[in-house]
Amino acid sequence: MDSEDISITVPAAGTISATYWPAREPRALVLLHPATGVPQGYYQSFARYLTDAGLSVLTYDYRGIGRSRPFSLRDYDVRMSDWIDHDVPAVTAWARERFPQLPLLAIGHSVGGHAIALSPSSGGLRAAVMVASHAGASHTIKGWAERLRVRFIMRVLAPVLVALKGYMPNKRLGFGEDLPGAAMTQWRRWTTLPRYFFDDPAMAADARMAQLRIPLLVVSFDDDPWANASAVQMLISPLKNAQLEHWHLNPRDVGLTSVGHMGFFKKRSEQQLWGRVANWLLAAVPE
Numbered sequence: 001m002d003s004e005d006i007s008i009t010v011p012a013a014g015t016i017s018a019t020y021w022p023a024r025e026p027r028a029l030v031l032l033h034p035a036t037g038v039p040q041g042y043y044q045s046f047a048r049y050l051t052d053a054g055l056s057v058l059t060y061d062y063r064g065i066g067r068s069r070p071f072s073l074r075d076y077d078v079r080m081s082d083w084i085d086h087d088v089p090a091v092t093a094w095a096r097e098r099f100p101q102l103p104l105l106a107i108g109h110s111v112g113g114h115a116i117a118l119s120p121s122s123g124g125l126r127a128a129v130m131v132a133s134h135a136g137a138s139h140t141i142k143g144w145a146e147r148l149r150v151r152f153i154m155r156v157l158a159p160v161l162v163a164l165k166g167y168m169p170n171k172r173l174g175f176g177e178d179l180p181g182a183a184m185t186q187w188r189r190w191t192t193l194p195r196y197f198f199d200d201p202a203m204a205a206d207a208r209m210a211q212l213r214i215p216l217l218v219v220s221f222d223d224d225p226w227a228n229a230s231a232v233q234m235l236i237s238p239l240k241n242a243q244l245e246h247w248h249l250n251p252r253d254v255g256l257t258s259v260g261h262m263g264f265f266k267k268r269s270e271q272q273l274w275g276r277v278a279n280w281l282l283a284a285v286p287e
Contacts, residue, residue: 001051008094010063012086014078017067018060018094021047026056028103028126028285029095033088033112034059035132035262036080036187037170037177039066043109046265046274053278056102058095062087064180074166076180080187081203084115092121103285107277108133109265110227114197116216117209117239127215127284129277132261134220134227135196135234136187142225154188195234209238216242217280219273221259222250 006018019040030050032043040059047057061068062083064076095104106128108116113133116122134140138154141147153175162168168184170176179187193199198206216239220232229248236244251259254272264273
């Protein structure tokens with residue numbers, strides 16, 4: 001079935017560009033919350049796979065990213081916490097209004113997993129999956145070279161470039177999508193804190209995450225230098241009331257040479273990984 005382009009209003013300000021991927025006889029609707037600076041097109045193959053499995057899917061871009069990017073990003077005042085506190089609830093509310101008969105599920109990639117864990121709108125989900133989500137404090141990064149590279153970007157390049165241009169020009173640097181300056185500045189600050197956003201009083205992350213009570217699958221990979229075992233554990237330890245299941249996988253054990261931070265959603269992971277996650281989600285919804 002054909003996909004449908006959607007525009008979702010964010011009550012705080014602005015609109016989100018989304019795509020609805022319908023299954024023929026859907027058992028549920030999956031909200032796919034993206035990673036930082038990753039456009040929704042990256043998840044297209046995975047979304048199509050889920051529709052074939054009987055799950056409709058909604059992909060989207062956070063404000064300031066991809067098709068939700070304004071004409072100019074200069075001084076565009078949207079932070080990462082705004083994606084969590086405003087964009088995700090707006091997408092969830094749209095889904096509930098448009099498809100009140102369907103159970104809601106969610107998959108969050110990296111910061112998209114943070115949104116599942118932190119947003120009160122997640123309380124109405126039947127179940128959710130977090131993929132490569134971690135507490136992104138720079139000291140947790142595995143490997144001294146990668147740790148040094150990230151610290152240089154965050155502590156040297158980012159402040160200078162955001163001050164000069166009013167946004168983070170990641171495309172020119174080969175780092176993915178450009179980011180709003182406010183989002184980059186907040187992200188940079190969080191990476192310097194020992195417990196990432198848990199040490200930001202404005203986030204109240206420990207208390208918010210303790211409120212989540214849904215079935216929650218956490219998927220991480222042994223070759224991911226960012227979402228390594230200790231960084232993932234730092235993120236999920238406050239989820240004291242969720243029905244938590246954690247798969248920390250070695251890619252070779254599932255027949256892959258590598259997965260890393262981005263590889264789960266690539267087509268090469270379809271046979272080894274996608275079916276396992278789809279089946280876990282389907283088990284959470286009635287036939």
